[in-house]
Amino acid sequence: MATSGPVFRRLVGAVVAGVALAATSGCTVPVDAVAGVSVTVDGHLLGVMMICGHHIDGATLYVESDDTDKTVTVGSWMSARPHKAGLVIWPLDSPAAGWTTTRALVPLTAGTTYTLYGGTKDNSWSTTDVSFTRADRDRLAPGEVLYDDVSDDGDESAVVVPLARFKATACRDM
Numbered sequence: 001m002a003t004s005g006p007v008f009r010r011l012v013g014a015v016v017a018g019v020a021l022a023a024t025s026g027c028t029v030p031v032d033a034v035a036g037v038s039v040t041v042d043g044h045l046l047g048v049m050m051i052c053g054h055h056i057d058g059a060t061l062y063v064e065s066d067d068t069d070k071t072v073t074v075g076s077w078m079s080a081r082p083h084k085a086g087l088v089i090w091p092l093d094s095p096a097a098g099w100t101t102t103r104a105l106v107p108l109t110a111g112t113t114y115t116l117y118g119g120t121k122d123n124s125w126s127t128t129d130v131s132f133t134r135a136d137r138d139r140l141a142p143g144e145v146l147y148d149d150v151s152d153d154g155d156e157s158a159v160v161v162p163l164a165r166f167k168a169t170a171c172r173d174m
Contacts, residue, residue, distance in 0.1 A: 033127035034170040035059065035116050036147030038089070038163065039140045045092040045105070047077070048145050048163075049118050052171035053123045055082035059118040061092065061105065074114065075105035082120070087167050092116075107132040128174065131158070149173050 033056050036048040044145050058078035062071040077090065080098045090096040093105045108114065117129035117137075130147045136158075140146055145166040149159045150173055161169075 019053045029119065029123055029126040031117060031128055031174065032125045034147055034166075034174060035118050035127040035130050036166060036170070037092075037116060037130060037137065038145045039142055040091070043138075044094065045108075045114040045137055046121055046168065047090050047092050047116060047118075047174070048090075049083070049088045049127055050167060050170040051083055051085050051088060051127075053085050054087070055084050055120060056118040056125065056127060057082050057121045058102070059116060059127075061114055061116045063112055071105055071115075076101075076103040078102055078121075087096055088144065108137065110134050140143060145169070 032054045033049050033051040036050075038046040038048050040046060047061075048137055049160055050107070056079075058076065060073055060074050060077075061075035064070075065072050075092055077092070077096075078100045079088075090099050095101065113131050113133055115116065115129050117133045118127035119125065128150070132146055136146060140160065143163050144160050145163055146158060146160050147166065147170065148156045150156050
């Protein structure tokens with residue numbers, strides 16, 4: 001049992017490295033889920049994913065570094081079980097049942113753009129990503145989701161919608 005912690009950390013590190021490598025190389029991971037963020041009544045940040053068909057194992061929050069080829073992870077989470085098609089919501093700044101925080105969320109700073117995305121352990125599926133700032137988070141009301149919507153012509157734009165609308169339309173809008 002003592003070896004499961006280091007093995008898990010190595011696995012998570014490999015997943016993060018694989019996703020980062022795929023993001024910066026010509027390879028792309030198929031997208032089958034939509035990532036978003038929301039807040040609780042008391043303003044705590046929530047990760048939100050609408051999984052469209054396959055599964056997602058975890059999520060990473062990162063910022064672009066000054067070196068454009070690199071990202072800096074500021075939070076990461078792995079689920080105890082793969083999440084299949086449907087809505088998934090979990091707190092990003094506190095422990096959550098069924099989730100392991102593999103890198104505790106650092107406090108968000110003003111003027112920094114954060115990006116949240118999800119993926120699988122084997123890098124076979126991913127979510128769209130959502131970028132936001134602390135000011136974007138502060139403007140969210142409980143029950144609203146900020147995510148990047150893709151129009152019919154392929155343009156992406158950040159939108160804020162009620163959770164019910166996100167759940168009903170996010171997969172259709174991919």
